Each structure stands twice: as C-alpha cells, then as structure tokens.
Amino acid sequence: MKSLYRITPAIGLSLLLSAPSVTTSAATLNGAGSSAAAPLYNIWAQAYTKKSADTLDYKPVGSSGGIKQIKAREIDFGASDVAMSTADLKKEKLIQFPSAISGVVPVVNLPGIKSGDLKLTGDILAAIFSRKITMWNDATIAAINPAINLPAKNIEVIVRQDGSGTTYNYTDYLSKVSADWKIAYSKNFTIAWHKDLTQIKGSSGIVAGIKKTPYAISYIDYNYVLQDKLTAVQLKNRDGKFLPPSAESFAAALTASQWKSKASFDEMLTDKPGPNVWPITMGTFVIVPQVSATPEKTIALLKFFSWGFLNGDHLVNNVDLVRLPDAIQARVYKEMTTVTDKNGKPLQWSLQ
Template sequence: MITRNSLFLPLALLLTPVISHADIQGSGSSAAAPLYQKWADAYSKNGGPTIAYQASGSSAGIKKIKENTVEFGASDAAMSQAELKKEKLIQFPSAISGVVPVINLPGIKTADLRLTGEVLASIFSGDITVWNDAAITALNPGLRLPNKNIEVIVRQEGSGTTYNFSDYLSKVSKNWQTKFGKGLTIVWNTRLTQVKGSSNIASTVKKTPYSISYIDYNYVSQEKLDFALLQNRDGKFIAPSAEAFSSALTNSSWKTDANFEEMLTDKPGAKSWPITMGTFIVMQQRAKDVQQTTATMQFFTWAFMRGDRYVNSVDFVRLPDSLQARIFKEMTTVTDKKGEVLNWNLRTDMHAKN
C-alpha cells in the first residue's frame, strides 16, 4: 500500500480542498469490472462521489476516453507510448490477473486436464477438433478423454482478454502467429461460438458440455468454472493463482523500469502463470473539466492507498508499493487546459473511515 511518506508531495497538494460530490464516468474492460465496481461501492459508502462504470470491453473503453466522453477508460491491453503521446493520454495499471483456459468436460475434474500452449493454439485455431485427439491424450495419459467434438467459445467484441490470450498463443505457436497473430479482436473460424463479455463467456461454458473457452481469473473463481493446468515457460504444469501472477510480474521489467507496455505473458519462473496480464486505467492528460478530473484522480488515489483489501476480494492481485509510487508520479503530469499541473488532494482519510 502506498504511504504518504513514500511520495514527495508539494504542500499545495495536501492543502487542496476536497472536491464536492460528482458523478465520475468510466468505461471499458469487462474483466476488471468487478474490481472497479467494488472500489466504487466502497468509496461512495465512505463519502466519495458516485462512480458509474460501464463494462463495455477494452476497445470501447479506449474509444470513449479518446473521444473524451468519460473520465477514464479501462483496458486489459496497454496502449503504446507512441499512441498515448499522439492522443495526449496517460496510462497506469490498477492490478494484475491472468487469462485462464476453462472447460466443461463431463467426467473430468478441475485441474485434472493438462494443456500446453501449442495444443491450446491448435484447439482455438480449429486444427484440433475432438477431445481425445492424440496431442491431448499424450499430455493426459491417466484421463479417459471422450470422443466428442470440442465446442470452442470465444469473445466476439474487442477485448483485452483476447489481446493477452492471442499474444500468448503467438509466442508459443508459429502457426497461430502466422494465421491469427495478436489483437483485441481475432478473425475466428466461423464454426466457433462467439459471445460478448466475460459474463456471457462464463454462462455459455456452464451450459455447453464439452466446451472450452478463455476468461479472466476472477470469473473462474467467482463462477466456479473448471480450468485446465497450463504448461509454463519452465515446463511446469501449474494452476492459476495470485502467487503465479505475482511470479510473472516479478520476472518482468515492470518493477525495475515501469515498462507497463511489456506483456506479462510467457514469463520465466517455475511458478509463473503463462497468461498473466495487467489491467489499465487511461485518462486524458489535459483535463476538459478540472473538477471531474480531480475527482477521478482522488478516487484512484483512495483506491491505491485504502482499497488494497478489495483487490484481493475480487481475485485480482494488488500492485507492489514501488509500482504504486511510479503511478502517482504519472498522475501528477495531468494538467488543465492552460498546461498548469492540477492540485489534487491526497488526504484520502477524509474519504475513507474504514
């Protein structure tokens, strides 16, 4: 958790009066929606303004913040520094999580099935179509895999989850990289079932026997979805967990260089989850409405300083203190229309009693 002593703050920031109640509009990642909604509920109950967040998908969130129609956008795919500079935006991570292959395979318990990245790529590209395919059987000699078609369920709209999933498959499968590559959207095989939103992925998998999909870890936990073990870069078959996501983060340059553009997929480490991802907040660097922008930064300040416990409660992983300090530095670059740096209050105890 960030502490006041960990930051150098001009006196003016500490003396700035708290902004009065105002609705703050956010839009984007459906994967991270439970986190932002949890933060928003707690913040409002402790005297903060109302936060209205629309789980519209990462592509929609980026589009709306570019259009300046919301106070913040949310995406599970980091924008490049070049695009941020062009669009006059700032970006910072809010938490980390992971993408998980989930299954509905009658007779097979959660974490019993083992998959490699190469086999996963072959399933989602349509090259492997039945559960007892030789490639899957070879990885699972002790399982009685059914001679049933694999019902593949994928995201239809632009999604940061898809971006991270396809980035990973591009790293582990040359065939996938050549045919599909990575992106917020993928031109899926027409025989695959396409649905919108993480919630719909979860419900469709539950009601579709012999299905497989990919979804964010918090939905796996909360919806009690069965998942497959995945082989990581070190050759270990592991389950998704907070420890596994943290291991991938530790083996990246996020901590040392604050290089948030770096993907957290396919990182080394015996305990690293192969499809770890960050989720990000994107804001205008030059405020259209100083009061609204100030209120938004106060909200995220509170979230980092007082909201750590809520991160774990919705199955995300909090950012290390050193990263949070770097995020505050990025937030202090926001200005008004004249280019003057905004003065915003960091005395979050005025908003939070618990």
C-alpha cells in the first residue's frame, strides 16, 4: 500500500491505457446528488463531449438524495459532499472517491457591507442559527466588528430544507465549536431547524433567497459565492485567525488532514488546525457500485471521471473548486480498478 503514494496520475493512467480496450457504444451517464458538485460535473461533461459521444444527465437533488438513489441502483453514480462510512459502503457494495475540494461559506445581505467586511465566529453562527442572537447590532457581533455600523435589524436566517451535504458539513462544524449546538441540533443532512428560520430547497434557491432578503444570513458552497457575487464573511478558525474563504485555505485544511497520508477520505475536513485553514472545508465524492450490472456503461462512466482527473484540472479551477493533489488522484485511479462485473472479473478499459 505504501507504494501507492509514489504513483503519479500519469503513471496510474498509463496502467489503464495498457489494459485491453473495450469498445462501447454511446452512453448517457445518469448521476444525481450534490448541488455543490453540479457545476464541476457539467463543465467536465461539456468538454468531454468534444471527444466522446457519451453524455451526462446530472440532477442536483442534494447529497442525501444522491446516496439514496445510488443505493437503490436508480442511477449510474451518486454524488455527495459527505463521504459514506466504510461499513456502509461494504454493506451496500459501493465504492467512493473524491472529485474535488470546496468549502461552506456563511453569506449575508447587509446593505453597505462588502464581502469580507463582516467578521463572525463559530459560536456566534451557532447562536444566530439557533435564534439565541436575533439582531444584527447584538453586542457579541459588534464586539468583533468595531469598524462597522451594524443595523438595528432582525437577522433573517435562511437554511436548506432538502437533504444537503452542505448542511451536514456546516452543522458538523457548528457541533465541533459549540457544545450547545451539538446537544440541541447535532449534525445531519437535514436539521430540525428553529421554527423562525426560512427553509429553501437547493443551492440555487439559497442564492435567490439571500439576494432578495435584506438583513439575511445563510450558508452556501464557495463556488456559488463567487459565481453569484454573494457577500461572504470572514470566519475565525481554530487557530484564532479571521480569514476569508479561498482555494488556498481549503487546500490548507486538506494538508492538515489524513487524506494525503492515509487516504482517509471519510475524515471530515471541518475545524482543522492551522493559521491559513478555512474552518468549513469539505470534499465532494462520487459513489458507484462495486459490482456493475451494466459493464459497458460503467466503463463509460469510469472513463469520463478518469478523463476529468487527467484533463480537467483547469476546469476545476473555472468553477472555483480545488483539484485533488496527485497522490490522492493516484488513489482514486486505484479505487476505480476494483470495479468488477457480476462474475467478479475486473472491468477492462482504457481512455483510448
């Protein structure tokens, strides 16, 4: 196993390229799940169709929906912003691998406040989303924002209603930094939110909701923050430093984890130590059956994702996600080669 981390993506793919190629007809690859990952899979698909007849039909139904559908074998792959446990993967006869790294970002709609102006902490966020803090000019918020004239307005809190990996990562973070939150709400894809909160489905719904609601706060994936020009906050990390979200701060969280050293993809990336770490970093994952009932279609799916890792790094940046480091990509390729047909024979495929 140790030698795995000395394999570069190019070497890993050369092993696949040397395998006997299987001729497949054009396929429509059906996926569903994470709304955070939708921009990435769609931009990969747009580029991939220039070299392949295969197409992608991806539905951003939320991470829990993607997991549910792949367990039922209703789709070719599920997508989730939370890794399934090793035990659950084994039980359901599935494998998973990460495709990119991102972060969850608190966003606000405060007139006159620009992105990065407002500072918040995990404790304050937990108090706002549990309605213990209800006014923007609350003394706790004002104490860390002395240069801002905070309005004497009610905080309008907008949250995800559907089963969301973004919600899971956000509430996992709040559970780590606030004992009160952990007891009252804990972490999950769906939360029994306070009755005064406005619940909306999907990331696009959150974007629309935050833009049309003055004095609102919500949370959303980083790529939507940039693409839709939302107002992000600075957040205090575990080392006590306030910083804005960025690709560099997500990468710093990954470095502080065991993803590189032990390929522990089920490890959460929230609240990691380090002065440059964004505290609500997350991975996004692809989930596929360990045993394929439709080998030709599964081969088309594996070729699509392999192409994305080999050729789509710049496209990852275009949708404001963070590419996987080479050592992790090598692990992903290795994981892909474990998929078999119903007779237990590894699928034979190449990128050619």
